[in-house]
Amino acid sequence: MTTLPQSTQKKLGLAIDLDTCVGCHACVISCKEWNTSNYGAPLSDMDAYGAEPVGTFLNRVHTFEVKQENKPAQVTHFPKSCLHCEDAPCVTVCPTGASYKRSEDGIVLVNESDCIGCGLCAWSCPYGAREMDAAEGVMKKCTLCVDRIYNENIPEEDRVPSCVRTCPAGARHFGDFADPNSNVSILSAERGGMELMPEQGTNPVNRYLPPRPKTDVEQIDILAPLLERQPEETGGFLGWLDRTLEKL
Amino acid sequence: MHPAPSVIIFTALSGLGFGMMVYFGLGFLDVSGWVAFTFVAIAYALAGGGLLSSLFHLGHPERFVKALRQWRSSWLSREGILSIVTMGVFGIYALMWIFMDVRNPALGSLAAALSVLTIFSTSMIYAQMKSVPRWHTPMTSVLYLLYAFAGGALMTAQMVLAGWLMLALAVAQIVTWVQGDGAFAKTGSDMGTATGLGFLGKVRLLEKPHSGTNYLMKEMIHVIGRKHILKLRIIALGLGSLIPAILLLAVDAGHMMALVVILIHLVGLFAQRWLFFAEAEHVVGLYYGQR
Numbered sequence: 001m002t003t004l005p006q007s008t009q010k011k012l013g014l015a016i017d018l019d020t021c022v023g024c025h026a027c028v029i030s031c032k033e034w035n036t037s038n039y040g041a042p043l044s045d046m047d048a049y050g051a052e053p054v055g056t057f058l059n060r061v062h063t064f065e066v067k068q069e070n071k072p073a074q075v076t077h078f079p080k081s082c083l084h085c086e087d088a089p090c091v092t093v094c095p096t097g098a099s100y101k102r103s104e105d106g107i108v109l110v111n112e113s114d115c116i117g118c119g120l121c122a123w124s125c126p127y128g129a130r131e132m133d134a135a136e137g138v139m140k141k142c143t144l145c146v147d148r149i150y151n152e153n154i155p156e157e158d159r160v161p162s163c164v165r166t167c168p169a170g171a172r173h174f175g176d177f178a179d180p181n182s183n184v185s186i187l188s189a190e191r192g193g194m195e196l197m198p199e200q201g202t203n204p205v206n207r208y209l210p211p212r213p214k215t216d217v218e219q220i221d222i223l224a225p226l227l228e229r230q231p232e233e234t235g236g237f238l239g240w241l242d243r244t245l246e247k248l
Numbered sequence: 249m250h251p252a253p254s255v256i257i258f259t260a261l262s263g264l265g266f267g268m269m270v271y272f273g274l275g276f277l278d279v280s281g282w283v284a285f286t287f288v289a290i291a292y293a294l295a296g297g298g299l300l301s302s303l304f305h306l307g308h309p310e311r312f313v314k315a316l317r318q319w320r321s322s323w324l325s326r327e328g329i330l331s332i333v334t335m336g337v338f339g340i341y342a343l344m345w346i347f348m349d350v351r352n353p354a355l356g357s358l359a360a361a362l363s364v365l366t367i368f369s370t371s372m373i374y375a376q377m378k379s380v381p382r383w384h385t386p387m388t389s390v391l392y393l394l395y396a397f398a399g400g401a402l403m404t405a406q407m408v409l410a411g412w413l414m415l416a417l418a419v420a421q422i423v424t425w426v427q428g429d430g431a432f433a434k435t436g437s438d439m440g441t442a443t444g445l446g447f448l449g450k451v452r453l454l455e456k457p458h459s460g461t462n463y464l465m466k467e468m469i470h471v472i473g474r475k476h477i478l479k480l481r482i483i484a485l486g487l488g489s490l491i492p493a494i495l496l497l498a499v500d501a502g503h504m505m506a507l508v509v510i511l512i513h514l515v516g517l518f519a520q521r522w523l524f525f526a527e528a529e530h531v532v533g534l535y536y537g538q539r
Binding site for chain 2 (some may be wrong): 003013018028052053054055056057058061062063064065066067068069071074075076078079080089091093095096114115116117118119120123124125126127128131132134136137138153172194195196197198199200201208211212213215
């Protein structure tokens with residue numbers, strides 16, 4: 001059924017720390033590696049070694065610059081993947097029921113054997129979280145590594161999404177947003193976790209922790225380095241030495 | 249949005265076909281036998297051909313039957329079901345008309361109503377997209393319906409009616425463009441809300457996620473065709489509705505004349521549908537510093 005569940009028991013999602021992310025793209029690569037070899041069709045690349053390579057990715061890192069007038073610019077790396085929205089428009093537009101939101105944990109998934117590849121879900125997503133695979137003709141999206149997080153065949157510390165496990169900066173956090181005492185809920189509450197494009201009415205589960213504003217730099221006269229340095233008056237032994245040497 | 253030929257052909261032709269069915273169902277065009285057969289065949293070729301063309305847009309066309317399942321939530325699913333039911337009901341009506349020379353008003357009205365619903369559900373596939381502000385307006389449905397009604401009237405030889413509908417269409421088209429030009433700004437979405445970084449200052453894209461392109465950029469960010477927009481709007485408005493309206497209302501139209509007007513209208517219709525997609529900006533463009 002492509003109608004949305006009334007509510008979900010858990011709201012699994014990510015808290016992504018924009019203050020910590022260094023933009024290394026390790027999450028992009030580990031996501032591609034895990035998801036091309038596990039759940040569903042592989043994530044294909046077209047013309048991979050040619051002039052115009054293009055491929056399917058479930059997670060991409062953009063880099064933005066924010067600037068206030070008369071202030072230095074601030075650079076923010078911005079990883080973007082499915083936000084597992086509570087009011088996911090990608091689910092209700094699906095004509096086949098291939099696109100669905102799980103009532104137990106809120107993960108939005110695609111049943112690839114039912115997907116006709118009409119692309120309507122990708123159109124309806126304001127965040128660009130879905131990409132049609134050019135080789136398979138079916139829609140691919142972040143599964144929140146549903147084949148890792150409940151997987152009892154892998155060590156317990158690996159039972160988190162691949163991007164979270166691999167992030168060397170610890171900028172990605174995985175947890176249950178329905179539980180106010182979970183790691184992600186606490187982080188989000190403490191740091192003022194943001195929703196992306198709330199005006200789109202999608203109620204995303206994932207939260208972005210804002211970068212801390214840079215400390216203001218005092219205005220410096222641009223000619224200052226050219227001016228002769230005036231030694232400061234110092235007291236004590238150094239002051240006496242300075243004065244004595246000056247007299248010689 | 250990428251103006252895919254399959255989808256342009258689908259919306260344009262099936263709209264015309266179902267538009268014709270509206271008039272036939274309501275008892276317009278007093279013909280019978282082979283002439284009726286020819287007109288019915290044209291309506292089917294347009295509606296069916298358009299739907300067939302839409303299948304080429306799919307990654308897995310062989311699974312299209314699965315698309316008829318989610319009518320509770322999906323406009324695409326509703327459109328699929330309605331078009332099949334409409335063609336079925338109209339088929340019975342047409343068979344009785346052609347072979348028995350009986351035009352059952354109840355069956356005809358049902359077919360006409362179903363045709364209107366089909367055209368409406370096609371329009372809702374686009375109008376429901378909140379992520380594409382230019383489409384997300386009742387005017388999308390008004391336009392789709394008016395194009396079908398005006399074109400359908402023209403194709404079923406209702407010259408004067410078609411003329412007035414073409415005039416109404418021209419007005420609706422201009423209103424839609426004017427309204428659409430401000431639609432994106434009205435949503436309040438910008439790079440600040442898309443990234444959440446607006447509180448820090450003015451946001452701009454420093455680096456894309458990758459050096460090349462991707463599915464999202466090819467599908468949602470179509471900037472190439474936008475430089476000729478004014479010229480194309482003039483073509484779409486002039487050929488699609490204004491010139492046909494003038495010809496239909498001012499000149500006493502014969503058969504040849506009707507054919508010429510149909511061809512003019514078709515060129516304008518295709519230009520309009522091309523613009524419908526090419527002009528539509530998806531909010532995902534904000535993440536790429538483009539619209």
